[in-house]
Amino acid sequence: MSDTDATRLNELVDWENGLIGPEIFINDDIYRQELDRLFGRAWLFIAHDSMLPGPGDFLNTYMGGDPVLAIRQRDGGVRVFLNACRHRGMKVCRAEDGNAKNFMCSYHGWTYNTAGELINVPNLDTAYFNELDQKRWGLVEVAQIAQYKGLWFATFDPTAPPLEDFLGDMLYYIDAWVDRTPGGIEVLPGVIKWTIHGNWKLGAEQFGGDGYHAVITHASSLGTFDPSFLRDIKGIEFASRQGHGYSMIFDRMTRFADDPLGRYNQAQVPERLERLGDARANTVGNFTVFPNLSGLPGSANLRMWHPKGPNEFEIWSWTIVDKDAPEEVKRAQRTSAAFTEGAAGVVETDDGENWDLIGQMLQRGTQTRKMAWNYQMGHGHETDHDPVYPGRVLRNYFGEGPQRAFYRRWLEFMTSESWPVAEALEPDRREHEASRPGAFGAASALRREVHRADHR
Amino acid sequence: MLTTGEQSQRGTSAPAFRSMGMARVPVETQVAIEQFLYAEAELLDDWQWRTWQQLFAEDAHYRMPIRRNRLRRQRKTDEAEDSGGLEVAHFDDDVNSLDLRVQQLESGMHWAEDPPSRSRHLVTNVRVQPAGTDGEFHVRSSFLVYRNRLEAEVDLWAGERRDVLRTHGESFLIADRIILLDQNLVLSKNLSVFF
Numbered sequence: 001m002s003d004t005d006a007t008r009l010n011e012l013v014d015w016e017n018g019l020i021g022p023e024i025f026i027n028d029d030i031y032r033q034e035l036d037r038l039f040g041r042a043w044l045f046i047a048h049d050s051m052l053p054g055p056g057d058f059l060n061t062y063m064g065g066d067p068v069l070a071i072r073q074r075d076g077g078v079r080v081f082l083n084a085c086r087h088r089g090m091k092v093c094r095a096e097d098g099n100a101k102n103f104m105c106s107y108h109g110w111t112y113n114t115a116g117e118l119i120n121v122p123n124l125d126t127a128y129f130n131e132l133d134q135k136r137w138g139l140v141e142v143a144q145i146a147q148y149k150g151l152w153f154a155t156f157d158p159t160a161p162p163l164e165d166f167l168g169d170m171l172y173y174i175d176a177w178v179d180r181t182p183g184g185i186e187v188l189p190g191v192i193k194w195t196i197h198g199n200w201k202l203g204a205e206q207f208g209g210d211g212y213h214a215v216i217t218h219a220s221s222l223g224t225f226d227p228s229f230l231r232d233i234k235g236i237e238f239a240s241r242q243g244h245g246y247s248m249i250f251d252r253m254t255r256f257a258d259d260p261l262g263r264y265n266q267a268q269v270p271e272r273l274e275r276l277g278d279a280r281a282n283t284v285g286n287f288t289v290f291p292n293l294s295g296l297p298g299s300a301n302l303r304m305w306h307p308k309g310p311n312e313f314e315i316w317s318w319t320i321v322d323k324d325a326p327e328e329v330k331r332a333q334r335t336s337a338a339f340t341e342g343a344a345g346v347v348e349t350d351d352g353e354n355w356d357l358i359g360q361m362l363q364r365g366t367q368t369r370k371m372a373w374n375y376q377m378g379h380g381h382e383t384d385h386d387p388v389y390p391g392r393v394l395r396n397y398f399g400e401g402p403q404r405a406f407y408r409r410w411l412e413f414m415t416s417e418s419w420p421v422a423e424a425l426e427p428d429r430r431e432h433e434a435s436r437p438g439a440f441g442a443a444s445a446l447r448r449e450v451h452r453a454d455h456r
Numbered sequence: 457m458l459t460t461g462e463q464s465q466r467g468t469s470a471p472a473f474r475s476m477g478m479a480r481v482p483v484e485t486q487v488a489i490e491q492f493l494y495a496e497a498e499l500l501d502d503w504q505w506r507t508w509q510q511l512f513a514e515d516a517h518y519r520m521p522i523r524r525n526r527l528r529r530q531r532k533t534d535e536a537e538d539s540g541g542l543e544v545a546h547f548d549d550d551v552n553s554l555d556l557r558v559q560q561l562e563s564g565m566h567w568a569e570d571p572p573s574r575s576r577h578l579v580t581n582v583r584v585q586p587a588g589t590d591g592e593f594h595v596r597s598s599f600l601v602y603r604n605r606l607e608a609e610v611d612l613w614a615g616e617r618r619d620v621l622r623t624h625g626e627s628f629l630i631a632d633r634i635i636l637l638d639q640n641l642v643l644s645k646n647l648s649v650f651f
């Protein structure tokens with residue numbers, strides 16, 4: 001796709017009027033451009049700190065279409081490399097996680113250490129006449145890596161702004177699930193991975209804010225097991241200028257009233273109130289960190305939408321727990337999370353039905369590709385100056401503001417040559433914080449610093 | 457059957473060979489257990505989920521651990537053994553949560569299975585050993601589940617079941633079931649059928 005196609009993309013994504021042409025979910029050229037311009041530049045989630053506990057621990061993940069290897073270093077840092085040998089591009093590590101001292105490519109045997117350096121080349125003398133400069137042929141490393149409270153992100157773009165700027169006003173909402181106890185969170189071992197034959201953006205946009213679907217799509221789970229869940233829902237919806245979204249329901253912390261974790265969560269309320277303030281402590285939410293990290297704090301779920309082609313993606317789904325929670329609470333969380341989310345979750349199975357069938361229709365049809373989709377819900381009812389919540393906020397649970405913000409940001413990435421600067425509409429987050437000491441006092445800022453130091 | 461000579465050539469010790477589950481129960485028991493598994497498969501393929509659910513004992517667990525792609529030297533010998541730990545599972549149900557899953561199917565609003573998928577549960581390689589507890593058996597079997605959904609959707613899941621079956625009158629109850637799917641990355645949009 002050539003640059004002149006910016007005009008075409010602008011036609012397809014009319015975020016101002018809430019109209020999207022579904023071609024962006026199925027077109028191969030648009031997909032290739034997306035891998036390069038969006039996934040090649042944005043900050044992408046790699047792992048939580050707890051997934052790489054010791055030196056030499058590694059895990060395999062993806063940044064857009066490319067496999068990357070994240071490795072815990074001896075100095076406690078984390079480095080991320082393209083998982084591709086510099087000789088012919090073979091994967092140097094095929095296990096999904098583990099511990100290693102080095103990685104030998106199984107094609108011709110070039111071997112790299114955990115710092116990505118090429119430390120052994122078979123027949124260096126008889127094949128290369130000792131003329132190969134090994135220093136120049138280490139694994140390709142990402143341009144930048146950074147963490148926020150144990151969440152590691154990386155980007156291939158050396159010009160990407162600092163991670164905290166990229167996350168922007170989303171930090172307020174991220175804190176609500178990573179920083180609700182002094183010990184923070186940890187990720188339980190194991191990841192549920194499955195395949196949807198549809199476009200990754202369908203998942204990302206839904207988790208950003210589509211509470212609207214829950215009433216119908218999840219009628220058999222949320223509606224049947226706990227009808228109170230869907231009865232006059234009070235909540236808000238937040239859309240970030242940076243493309244992130246969060247929507248939350250007030251006055252509950254788990255999705256089912258009889259959840260085995262109810263008692264633990266109830267006991268946590270005073271602590272959470274103190275750390276987070278009234279506005280975020282007692283809520284159930286779902287979110288998307290632009291572009292492809294999402295989660296459901298009320299169901300202890302964190303996940304990635306990995307693109308695998310215009311019409312295929314993988315969901316990688318983890319369970320998160322409070323690090324300091326008792327073992328039996330963690331166990332209960334594990335069981336309850338598996339019951340709701342994941343490939344076999346009673347809630348999640350019904351989402352797969354929708355995304356997969358939409359994918360089939362777009363793949364086979366022509367007329368269904370031409371029909372504009374409607375993203376107009378709540379348009380004109382949002383404010384950038386909510387007294388409590390940062391970002392663009394709708395004081396209603398149903399709305400499509402996060403989706404409009406997501407596709408606006410997507411369009412900027414797709415059509416700009418250099419890092420797309422999002423001109424700020426909302427007040428700067430730190431000013432916002434300062435004006436509301438109840439929610440973010442000096443004490444909580446200090447606590448955040450201490451917490452960060454713990455992670456080093 | 458292999459001779460002792462062949463066994464040692466393959467480095468297989470005699471006790472390990474025996475524990476592979478060569479027939480050690482009366483042939484009638486073997487047949488009864490196979491018939492039980494076939495009848496169970498029929499209930500699932502006929503969408504008789506409520507009746508199927510009643511085959512589980514009150515204290516039963518029904519679970520599917522995840523599978524992992526790990527280096528051979530770091531591979532856990534038995535993923536099923538880990539499912540009692542903190543590692544996440546596709547599901548880890550007791551009879552109450554299993555009951556909720558059946559309730560969901562009966563709700564008429566479980567869109568992933570409404571209209572219902574057509575499934576075919578093929579059960580084979582049934583190996584039976586006494587469990588040590590009176591009237592209980594360890595049963596390992598292989599399965600192939602075919603799902604055809606709506607117009608053109610096809611899923612194939614192969615794997616293994618490790619059951620504990622408990623004698624119950626003329627038949628059996630499932631006292632425990634571990635399902636090991638032979639996929640690490642599940643290649644389908646969901647796992648909305650029972651295994």
Ligand code: FES
Binds near residue numbers: 085089105
């Ligand atoms: S491709 Fe890795 S050594 Fe040749």
Ligand SMILES: [Fe+2]
Binds near residue numbers: 217
């Ligand atoms: Fe959903």
